[in-house]
Amino acid sequence: MTDYRHVKGSYWLQTAPGPSRPVLAEDLRVDVAVIGAGIAGLSTAWELARAGRSVAVLEAGRVAAGVTGHTTAKLTALHTLIYDRLRRTRGAEGARLYARSQTEAVEHIAEVADELGVDCEWERRNAYTYVHDPSRVAEVRAEAEAAREAGLPASFVTETGLPFPVAGAVRVAGQAQFHPRKYLLALADDLAARGALVYEDTTVVGLDEGEPCRLATDSGATVTARDVVVATHYPIFDRAMLFTRLSPRRELVVAGALDTEYDPDGMYITPEQGTRSVRTAPYGEDGRRLLVVTGEHFTPGTGDTPARFERLADWATEHFPGVGLTHAWATQDNDSTDTVPLVGPLHPGTRHAYVATGFGGWGMSGGVMAGRLLTALITGEKCAWSELYDPRRVLSAVREAPAFLKHQAQVARHFVGDRLRTTPEVDAVPPGEGAVVRVRGKHAAVYRDEEGEVHALSARCTHMGCLVAFNAAERAWECPCHGSRFDTDGKVVQGPATSPLERREP
Numbered sequence: 225m226t227d228y229r230h231v232k233g234s235y236w237l238q239t240a241p242g243p244s245r246p247v248l249a250e251d252l253r254v255d256v257a258v259i260g261a262g263i264a265g266l267s268t269a270w271e272l273a274r275a276g277r278s279v280a281v282l283e284a285g286r287v288a289a290g291v292t293g294h295t296t297a298k299l300t301a302l303h304t305l306i307y308d309r310l311r312r313t314r315g316a317e318g319a320r321l322y323a324r325s326q327t328e329a330v331e332h333i334a335e336v337a338d339e340l341g342v343d344c345e346w347e348r349r350n351a352y353t354y355v356h357d358p359s360r361v362a363e364v365r366a367e368a369e370a371a372r373e374a375g376l377p378a379s380f381v382t383e384t385g386l387p388f389p390v391a392g393a394v395r396v397a398g399q400a401q402f403h404p405r406k407y408l409l410a411l412a413d414d415l416a417a418r419g420a421l422v423y424e425d426t427t428v429v430g431l432d433e434g435e436p437c438r439l440a441t442d443s444g445a446t447v448t449a450r451d452v453v454v455a456t457h458y459p460i461f462d463r464a465m466l467f468t469r470l471s472p473r474r475e476l477v478v479a480g481a482l483d484t485e486y487d488p489d490g491m492y493i494t495p496e497q498g499t500r501s502v503r504t505a506p507y508g509e510d511g512r513r514l515l516v517v518t519g520e521h522f523t524p525g526t527g528d529t530p531a532r533f534e535r536l537a538d539w540a541t542e543h544f545p546g547v548g549l550t551h552a553w554a555t556q557d558n559d560s561t562d563t564v565p566l567v568g569p570l571h572p573g574t575r576h577a578y579v580a581t582g583f584g585g586w587g588m589s590g591g592v593m594a595g596r597l598l599t600a601l602i603t604g605e606k607c608a609w610s611e612l613y614d615p616r617r618v619l620s621a622v623r624e625a626p627a628f629l630k631h632q633a634q635v636a637r638h639f640v641g642d643r644l645r646t647t648p649e650v651d652a653v654p655p656g657e658g659a660v661v662r663v664r665g666k667h668a669a670v671y672r673d674e675e676g677e678v679h680a681l682s683a684r685c686t687h688m689g690c691l692v693a694f695n696a697a698e699r700a701w702e703c704p705c706h707g708s709r710f711d712t713d714g715k716v717v718q719g720p721a722t723s724p725l726e727r728r729e730p
């Protein structure tokens with residue numbers, strides 16, 4: 225068994241901490257307000273500033289420290305297995321537009337990094353989707369063919385750089401990887417140099433979609449803007465009920481130093497075993513590499529996270545001999561019901577509110593693509609793939625009904641079923657653990673800290689009222705319905721919730 229517990233959090237955050245930025249303290253008027261400073265929000269803000277718009281970015285936490293600060297940072301148009309599905313659901317042209325939009329986004333990052341003179345550890349690598357199971361070889365063969373038809377330099381291979389045999393793989397040549405924070409912190413600095421305003425610790429709590437739009441923030445200051453971009457990962461102010469088309473998926477990451485001779489020299493992913501994703505990055509002065517392994521995905525609030533971390537750490541050390549784990553972290557992304565991100569107008573009736581979400585584990589290229597697409601929509605330019613990603617696309621019975629119904633059934637099961645579950649007594653919650661218990665007839669989220677003190681909160685998620693569950697490995701309350709997360713004092717650490725869990729008397 226590999227002990228992952230002594231290791232630290234996100235490597236990207238630790239190696240590029242970045243400066244603090246101000247809290248919004250006074251009312252503001254700009255052309256465009258962008259809510260959220262992940263890769264989608266920052267890319268949008270940067271493109272808009274370059275197009276001459278005055279822009280304010282409002283970030284509840286720190287810049288590029290949400291999902292974007294905890295990613296794997298592969299830059300590729302090969303998104304596991306998507307092209308065979310896309311050519312069936314969106315036609316050959318849809319698949320081609322997807323491939324082109326994602327490829328252009330990858331190349332755009334290289335151009336921008338060059339323009340800004342930033343060393344973001346950009347490296348060209350081939351991308352692979354592999355399978356072990358011989359019965360799945362037909363799937364990767366079909367994917368290779370569909371990706372090639374879509375215009376990517378794709379081929380079916382049976383040899384890879386991985387230290388174990390595979391039954392088959394799709395390889396797409398000439399993709400890339402980078403250090404996401406080194407790139408995005410430079411983008412944020414350049415935004416400031418262009419006169420744009422970037423605020424941290426500023427949570428947006430209200431949106432009035434008038435002409436102009438008005439945003440309320442938790443500090444009391446307001447922002448008036450002609451256009452608003454909701455780039456909060458899971459959308460807040462969800463008037464189109466996009467939450468019915470998005471399911472959150474939490475995933476774990478472990479990383480550690482690897483001797484160069486074991487570098488698999490590529491970026492790999494398999495849909496098997498709850499996903500295994502592998503890349504390496506430059507590490508330290510002695511030329512070693514950092515191995516980054518991702519996998520074990522689950523719905524937030526439903527996983528035995530410590531056991532999953534152990535499985536992932538064991539897999540990494542078993543397959544990459546000599547790797548010493550130094551980092552472990554977790555994060556989540558949203559899958560859309562038809563596997564295509566939702567980028568465009570926030571709802572059918574809107575004229576000035578936009579959204580970027582549903583990146584399905586591929587929001588590095590997807591976030592940059594979103595920035596360019598939303599800038600085209602806001603500045604009135606044409607974009608060949610606006611229809612492909614339009615969030616107002618009609619729910620398709622063929623392409624998304626099964627995923628849609630499954631997600632709704634899951635939410636209903638959590639909303640009702642979790643309330644019927646028997647709960648322990650407060651006294652039965654051990655130190656360092658949390659559980660939902662009944663206190664005076666109501667569900668309370670009870671955490672007992674290492675000193676024995678009990679912290680009690682309402683267990684009703686402030687988004688839509690599902691019951692939260694405790695994640696022991698990360699000491700957080702998680703909502704299984706749409707993925708909101710709260711710390712042990714009830715503070716929101718991840719939306720769509722914008723209000724904290726209320727305190728309760730234990």
Ligand SMILES: Cc1cc2nc3c(=O)[nH]c(=O)nc-3n(C[C@H](O)[C@H](O)[C@H](O)COP(=O)(O)OP(=O)(O)OC[C@H]3O[C@@H](n4cnc5c(N)ncnc54)[C@H](O)[C@@H]3O)c2cc1C
Pocket residue numbers: 259260261262263264265282283284285286287288289290291292293294295296297298299300426427428429455456457460473474475476477518555556557580581583584585586587588589590591719722
């Ligand atoms: C384990 C894992 C590995 C991944 N690896 C890859 C990969 O290799 N390649 C790839 O392409 N993609 C990858 N992804 C996906 C990619 O990381 C995400 O899709 C992308 O980072 C999402 O960016 P974002 O800007 O939408 O969200 P975020 O980075 O989360 O940004 C949203 C921001 O909005 C802020 N916010 C939220 N609510 C408010 C509010 N009310 N007011 C103000 N601000 C608010 C948050 O604090 C946050 O900073 C991976 C995902 C996971 C889970």
Ligand code: FES
Pocket residue numbers: 685686687688689690703704705706707708719720721
């Ligand atoms: S995140 Fe929607 S109910 Fe909790």
